Amino acid sequence: MRNLVEDALKGAGADYAEIRIEERETTRIAFRGRTLEEIGMSVTLGGNVRALVRGGWGFVSFDGIGELKERVRLAVSQARLATTGNGRASQLSPVEPVIDSVKAQLVKDPRHIPLSTKKRLLEEYNEIILNSGPRIQTSTILYVETFTKKYFANTEGTYIDQEASDIGANITAIARDGDNVQQCFLPAGGTTGFQTVEGLHERVRDIARRAIEMLDADPVKAGEYTVVINPGLAGVFVHEAFGHLSESDFVYENERLQEIMTMGARFGPDILNIVDGAAVEGHRGSYRYDDEGVPSRMTHLIRNGILVGRLHSRETAAKMGERPTGNARAINYRHRPIVRMTNTFIENGTTSFEDMISDIKEGVYAIEAYGGETAMEMFTFSAGEAFMIRNGKIAERVRDVVLTGNLFDTLKNIECIGNDFEWHDGGAGGCGKGAQFPLPVGDGGPHVRIRKVVIGGR
Amino acid sequence: MERLLNLASKEADAAEVFFIKSAETPVSFEANRLKFIETRMVEGAALRIIRNGRIGFSTSSKLDEPDILVRNAVASSEFGVEAAFEFPATSKAALPTPRVYDAGIADLDPGYMIKLGSEMIARVLDAEPGAKCDVTFTRDVEEISVGHAGGGPPVSYRRTLFEGGMEVTVVSGEDILMVSDYNASSAMNIDFRRLTDGIIQRLIWARRIVPVTTGRYPVIFTSRAMVVLLLALKVALNGKTVLQGASPLAGKLGTRVMDERISLYDDGTVNHAPRSAPFDDEGVPCRRTPLIEGGVVRNFYYDLQTAGRSGKESTGNGWRVSRTGERSFEGQPTTAQTNIVVPPGDMSLERMIESMDEGLIVEQLMGAGQGNILSGAFSMNVHLGYKVEGGRIVGRVKNTMVAGNAFEAFNDVVALGDKAEWVMGPYSVPAFLFRSLSVSTKS
Numbered sequence: 079m080r081n082l083v084e085d086a087l088k089g090a091g092a093d094y095a096e097i098r099i100e101e102r103e104t105t106r107i108a109f110r111g112r113t114l115e116e117i118g119m120s121v122t123l124g125g126n127v128r129a130l131v132r133g134g135w136g137f138v139s140f141d142g143i144g145e146l147k148e149r150v151r152l153a154v155s156q157a158r159l160a161t162t163g164n165g166r167a168s169q170l171s172p173v174e175p176v177i178d179s180v181k182a183q184l185v186k187d188p189r190h191i192p193l194s195t196k197k198r199l200l201e202e203y204n205e206i207i208l209n210s211g212p213r214i215q216t217s218t219i220l221y222v223e224t225f226t227k228k229y230f231a232n233t234e235g236t237y238i239d240q241e242a243s244d245i246g247a248n249i250t251a252i253a254r255d256g257d258n259v260q261q262c263f264l265p266a267g268g269t270t271g272f273q274t275v276e277g278l279h280e281r282v283r284d285i286a287r288r289a290i291e292m293l294d295a296d297p298v299k300a301g302e303y304t305v306v307i308n309p310g311l312a313g314v315f316v317h318e319a320f321g322h323l324s325e326s327d328f329v330y331e332n333e334r335l336q337e338i339m340t341m342g343a344r345f346g347p348d349i350l351n352i353v354d355g356a357a358v359e360g361h362r363g364s365y366r367y368d369d370e371g372v373p374s375r376m377t378h379l380i381r382n383g384i385l386v387g388r389l390h391s392r393e394t395a396a397k398m399g400e401r402p403t404g405n406a407r408a409i410n411y412r413h414r415p416i417v418r419m420t421n422t423f424i425e426n427g428t429t430s431f432e433d434m435i436s437d438i439k440e441g442v443y444a445i446e447a448y449g450g451e452t453a454m455e456m457f458t459f460s461a462g463e464a465f466m467i468r469n470g471k472i473a474e475r476v477r478d479v480v481l482t483g484n485l486f487d488t489l490k491n492i493e494c495i496g497n498d499f500e501w502h503d504g505g506a507g508g509c510g511k512g513a514q515f516p517l518p519v520g521d522g523g524p525h526v527r528i529r530k531v532v533i534g535g536r
Numbered sequence: 537m538e539r540l541l542n543l544a545s546k547e548a549d550a551a552e553v554f555f556i557k558s559a560e561t562p563v564s565f566e567a568n569r570l571k572f573i574e575t576r577m578v579e580g581a582a583l584r585i586i587r588n589g590r591i592g593f594s595t596s597s598k599l600d601e602p603d604i605l606v607r608n609a610v611a612s613s614e615f616g617v618e619a620a621f622e623f624p625a626t627s628k629a630a631l632p633t634p635r636v637y638d639a640g641i642a643d644l645d646p647g648y649m650i651k652l653g654s655e656m657i658a659r660v661l662d663a664e665p666g667a668k669c670d671v672t673f674t675r676d677v678e679e680i681s682v683g684h685a686g687g688g689p690p691v692s693y694r695r696t697l698f699e700g701g702m703e704v705t706v707v708s709g710e711d712i713l714m715v716s717d718y719n720a721s722s723a724m725n726i727d728f729r730r731l732t733d734g735i736i737q738r739l740i741w742a743r744r745i746v747p748v749t750t751g752r753y754p755v756i757f758t759s760r761a762m763v764v765l766l767l768a769l770k771v772a773l774n775g776k777t778v779l780q781g782a783s784p785l786a787g788k789l790g791t792r793v794m795d796e797r798i799s800l801y802d803d804g805t806v807n808h809a810p811r812s813a814p815f816d817d818e819g820v821p822c823r824r825t826p827l828i829e830g831g832v833v834r835n836f837y838y839d840l841q842t843a844g845r846s847g848k849e850s851t852g853n854g855w856r857v858s859r860t861g862e863r864s865f866e867g868q869p870t871t872a873q874t875n876i877v878v879p880p881g882d883m884s885l886e887r888m889i890e891s892m893d894e895g896l897i898v899e900q901l902m903g904a905g906q907g908n909i910l911s912g913a914f915s916m917n918v919h920l921g922y923k924v925e926g927g928r929i930v931g932r933v934k935n936t937m938v939a940g941n942a943f944e945a946f947n948d949v950v951a952l953g954d955k956a957e958w959v960m961g962p963y964s965v966p967a968f969l970f971r972s973l974s975v976s977t978k979s
Contacts, residue, residue, distance in 0.1 A: 412578075
């Protein structure tokens with residue numbers, strides 16, 4: 079493969095050119111209730127060429143790997159055409175060429191496990207939910223497994239081949255009582271093999287039980303509360319509400335945001351530290367090199383409450399005069415790499431969960447995010463589950479908890495950061511940006527206590 | 537294809553091969569400047585088999601290794617869904633022949649798209665010097681084949697598509713105004729200068745921001761906004777929703793459910809409409825299916841499997857889409873619309889506006905698809921809309937929601953517009969004037 083792609087790039091006639099080849103095997107299994115809705119396997123092999131000529135980009139993607147030289151020629155000729163009248167030329171920040179080969183580190187290789195075994199395991203989980211009593215309406219299970227091998231070469235002398243495994247499972251129990259429908263959801267999976275979805279029986283039993291309990295909960299009373307969010311919700315919060323603003327391609331186009339996202343600006347209390355990085359083993363957003371061949375690293379976005387970093391591709395780094403961070407990612411070979419998050423998390427603090435809730439007279443404990451939407455600085459999240467906190471103790475269950483607010487106020491209102499950091503990795507979903515969805519990402523955090531959060535009842 | 541079908545029919549009772557080869561060339565401008573020229577080539581095959589009564593499915597872009605496709609399809613059929621259909625015996629003679637190919641698109645030079653985009657941006661900047669324009673043109677050429685083991689020879693067609701979209705952003709102080717439009721056709725017959733002039737007209741109407749008070753008003757949905765409102769109807773008429781018992785129109789065949797001036801067709805045979813084709817992705821002939829006629833529910837639309845499970849015939853609405861929602865060989869066929877046609881009524885847009893003492897024109901909406909679509913309930917942010925007073929447009933409204941129930945609204949129509957324009961690609965829809973919808977605004 080190395081000879082093939084390096085040959086194709088020879089004499090490309092571009093200021094810069096790269097080839098990315100991708101080979102991917104995918105297995106999908108989906109249940110709705112007892113009906114097996116989908117089971118199938120697919121293999122894809124394809125690639126793309128990206129070329130830069132005097133600041134203009136050309137990009138060609140293709141299935142199969144025939145006629146590579148021809149593809150390179152087409153990308154270069156398109157880049158030449160894109161140069162026409164381009165007053166704001168694209169440039170690339172310099173990086174050291176790399177030659178490397180990265181193997182997937184798997185405990186149980188899912189490719190060696192028969193489809194029947196996978197299906198049987200999911201059926202076991204499904205039966206646990208469906209046999210959890212008459213108030214269980216139905217279940218949904220989605221299992222997506224991919225194994226990808228990527229080959230990357232560019233005209234600067236970089237050659238990398240890299241393997242990656244990703245398994246995501248979404249297991250949902252749906253309970254119903256008349257018009258009252260409640261669901262509870264278990265995301266599972268990971269990058270280190272099939273064992274990440276095994277042995278979940280107790281946890282599946284638990285989501286079925288919780289979905290039923292939620293039927294009897296009263297809706298929360300709307301108002302302003304001190305809220306404690308669990309590690310799962312903290313992770314989604316930091317990704318959705320803050321992380322996207324750190325993606326430089328987004329900031330660069332928006333002068334107003336650029337003013338807000340000035341380095342050195344205070345965003346939160348001293349105890350707040352936020353990091354993004356793929357250079358940590360074994361999480362859904364982990365890798366050694368990004369899709370431009372740039373080594374991954376850990377980037378502090380907020381240190382001691384102060385904005386200190388943002389995420390870059392080689393192009394945005396050059397434009398903003400900063401260092402590339404290894405965050406250029408494409409969901410597959412049909413797309414060009416754009417700036418994306420990897421694993422985004424709030425670093426561990428020092429407060430225990432007991433101490434965190436001990437002096438709250440009336441507050442809300444919100445667990446996992448069921449969904450969320452952000453528009454610039456405004457966000458809303460629906461909590462998967464929630465309890466009232468009364469006189470320092472977890473009290474009755476409540477439902478329909480939607481947290482809403484302004485990101486900047488909310489970060490400043492953080493009062494405590496827990497000492498119980500957890501990764502929040504699983505699930506078949508991912509992050510969407512532009513037309514590129516779902517991209518595997520990891521997130522995480524400890525328990526976090528925030529004052530003055532508006533909770534809207536429905 | 538023949539080789540794959542032969543290989544598959546040794547292992548299965550019936551087999552179908554879907555093959556696609558396409559090349560898509562997007563040219564993109566960002567913030568008034570040419571940014572990217574791309575080519576996306578897709579070439580792949582999907583194999584669907586019926587073996588011991590169960591469906592097996594696999595896809596591959598490694599076309600030189602057909603045995604992997606067969607092996608994977610057989611493996612998945614072990615646990616596959618029970619097939620409720622037989623593959624159709626498609627013969628070329630029985631297929632409709634809508635015009636879906638234009639050599640003018642196939643041979644189009646990217647230089648033309650660059651020139652057209654630059655002209656459109658210059659035109660907008662003339663009228664609105666501070667505007668930032670994103671423009672994307674895409675030229676698409678595809679070749680589709682479907683073959684069934686034991687059926688006649690495989691059928692195939694070539695289709696072209698030319699798509700163009702523009703989004704204009706004007707920021708002044710805290711106010712961010714975004715006006716956009718998009719259209720697509722399989723012939724070079726879209727007037728993009730006119731589309732640009734439409735955007736400029738909307739920018740001009742939007743210059744002045746006017747207050748609106750919460751209440752009930754007559755509301756005009758333009759053709760573009762109607763595309764959003766039709767979503768609830770499209771979902772309710774989808775045979776899959778009906779089969780799941782989730783459609784409010786289930787059991788209403790032959791019943792009048794809306795104003796008798798409203799008809800709605802799914803029509804995959806309109807010349808040059810973007811989703812027309814001789815046959816769908818399962819080899820079933822495309823057709824014109826009356827879904828609503830004179831306000832009465834006439835049909836639901838189906839793919840093969842859903843039709844089989846419902847005791848109906850496929851209506852040629854089996855299409856393959858990927859996980860990311862794009863047309864792709866990687867997804868299994870599912871029920872999906874072709875082109876949606878709503879015939880026009882008799883009132884011009886000008887007369888609709890003149891008829892309103894106080895009311896709203898809705899042009900772009902945000903938050904579609906949220907909430908309970910199945911019930912028809914909608915509550916959407918008016919992303920772009922105008923206030924009408926004394927029969928005249930007086931300015932743009934902000935922070936305004938329009939809410940109601942689509943099924944109730946279709947029963948409370950003053951008039952349908954006298955022109956059904958092709959908008960947003962596969963939609964031919966007139967403007968609608970609704971008697972009274974709830975409009976709420978931030979105090």
